[in-house]
Amino acid sequence: MTEAIASSPIRVFVVEDQTRILKNQLRLLESHQDILIVGTALSGEAALEEMPRVNPDVFLLDLGLPRMSGIDVTRQVKARWPQVEILIFTIFDEEDKVLEAVKAGASGYLLKGTPADKIIEAIKEVHAGGTVIQPSLARRLLRHFRGEPDPASSPPxxxxxxxxxxxxxxxxxxxxxxxxxxxxxxxxxxxxxxxxxxxxxxxxxxxxxxxxxxxxxxxxxxxxxx
Missing domain, CATH: 1.10.10.10 (Winged helix-like DNA-binding domain superfamily/Winged helix DNA-binding domain)
Structure with a gap:
């Protein structure tokens, strides 16, 4: 059974609101036989409508979507399709949003501009049940978590x-x-x-x-x- 899973391409759904960036992502991903692009969307709303039809393994999601945010999309996907792994694309100044996305159920995140081989490696990692944390942001992410709970309330x-x-x-x-x-x-x-x-x-x-x-x-x- 393990061999069958390993030989099957990973079904990836890409959500990115900027057409140029979306085309670049598709060009990078489509050249790898381990990856099968099953759908794309320019908004979170469109992505959620397509989900039942395309049945992806991994959801490659831009965090900075218009209207419905990547965080809200993450929450809805994990609530309705918990088996789908979500990999977030982000930028350095979105640390708070990354934290919210992880708490909402994202399996990891990549910085925009990450080389193609690293993106493929990350997709494979989350599909295998792992989590992808960029070293450059990992310590800040953990420090942020460690800084909770809310100081305004009594510590539980x-x-x-x-x-x-x-x-x-x-x-x-x-x-x-x-x-x-x-x-x-x-x-x-x-x-x-x-x-x-x-x-x-x-x-x-x-x-x-x-x-x-x-x-x-x-x-x-x-x-x-x-």
Missing amino acids: EIPEPKPLSNRETELLQLIAKGVSNSEAARLLNLSKGTIRTHLEHIYRKLEVTNRVEAVTEGIRKGLISV
């Missing part, structure tokens, strides 16, 4: 963290450094399937749904450091 009681195994803690520490599933498997001398199993256990124990939330909880509860 933090429950005792569910114990992670030594291996799970080691993996979580690697994730905090921006290491991909593939790299973690190599560094820990484990299979990718075992890495995914460990991640599932980490998510369950920390009561989170993705890698960014897991790192955030790990830092907040003192399980790992950055």
Whole structure:
């Protein structure tokens, strides 16, 4: 079954409101046999209408859309099609929006202008269950998460963290450094399937749904450091 998945192209839906940028993205992606472009849209509203027909694996989404924002699109896609992975395109001065998109369910983000090979690598990573965090923004992202909760309210009681195994803690520490599933498997001398199993256990124990939330909880509860 793994071989069948690996041999099938990843179905990608691209949402970008600037036609020139959209054409450039398509030209970069269509040259790779591992990627199948199943649809495009110039707005979030149009994308949501197309979703049931095109059935993508990965949603490549511009964060700065007109009218309906990329954050709102992310929320609706994850609510209606939770199996679809969302990869955000952003720029440096959208840090707050990136945080909101991640909290809404995005699996990662790329800076606009990222080379084609890095985009393909990122699509494959999120399709495999990973998360893509650019190193240049990772520390600011984590610091921002670490700066919550709201100072205007009384701090909630933090429950005792569910114990992670030594291996799970080691993996979580690697994730905090921006290491991909593939790299973690190599560094820990484990299979990718075992890495995914460990991640599932980490998510369950920390009561989170993705890698960014897991790192955030790990830092907040003192399980790992950055």
